[in-house]
């Protein structure tokens with residue numbers, strides 16, 4: 001009898017311990033942040049013929065559920081849900097994709113049961129989507145873009161660890177209010193200043209002179225700086241009722257350049273032109289004449305630079321006051337295009353547009 005009594009006591013003790021343990025797990029899980037992963041395609045969702053295929057693979061073949069399943073550690077850092085918003089290589093990203101994605105982000109972030117968002121994305125236009133969202137997301141909750149330079153089938157694929165870091169960041173209260181961020185190669189970058197600097201190596205994403213925001217180490221993000229420019233909830237742009245963005249194109253400056261491409265873009269109806277000039281945004285004489293003519297037709301002209309770092313000085317290489325042009329400050333041409341598109345949804349006044357280039 002006594003023997004049976006001991007067994008049943010120990011059984012009850014074990015049952016109680018399991019119940020308490022499960023309870024604590026459930027409690028801990030309840031305490032984990034809720035992070036939604038929005039998948040759009042790219043190399044992070046890519047696959048190659050074999051494990052040594054790091055170029056010439058197919059991007060955008062793996063679904064969001066498989067991406068999440070491939071990183072079981074995610075469940076330890078957040079309550080993760082996945083949505084497949086698109087499945088494209090990001091060289092095909094369009095203004096329409098951006099508007100769809102941004103509207104979905106804003107709907108999700110307005111929900112109290114969503115604490116942060118991770119967007120998996122191709123690396124080719126990742127910096128552009130990140131900056132677009134930096135200007136139109138209406139929340140201080142973390143939004144983190146992440147990609148991979150190698151497909152998941154490759155030796156030392158970088159996608160899984162990049163995704164893990166991105167979810168860590170989106171789940172972390174320190175990431176609130178810091179604007180849209182990019183998590184790549186154990187580094188945290190601001191959407192405004194990061195750019196892809198190498199066609200294929202895993203350390204491709206850099207914020208060269210203005211500096212990265214921080215690092216990931218030991219399952220934690222560490223911040224060292226934040227952007228001085230306005231973003232997300234403090235930005236003035238509202239895309240909620242837009243289904244189209246003004247057409248803004250980029251023309252590249254180089255020795256012996258002609259205005260043929262510029263004139264064709266203006267004739268095709270561009271509302272804004274970003275000139276990716278040589279040096280400090282310098283204009284070749286023939287292009288300058290064509291830009292002046294375009295401005296007279298009401299096309300907004302922004303002088304940027306192909307150089308990649310530094311300030312394009314207003315009234316430096318061209319008399320912007322006299323020509324009624326705008327200087328891009330430190331935004332590279334592809335990001336200047338994004339800010340100009342959004343600026344033109346609010347104003348056609350070049351002085352107001354210039355102020356926006358000093359604000360964002």
Ligand code: DAS
Pocket residue numbers: 041042043044059088089090091121122123124125147148149
């Ligand atoms: N084509 C590239 C893209 O989708 C693949 C990648 O690097 O993600 O941006």
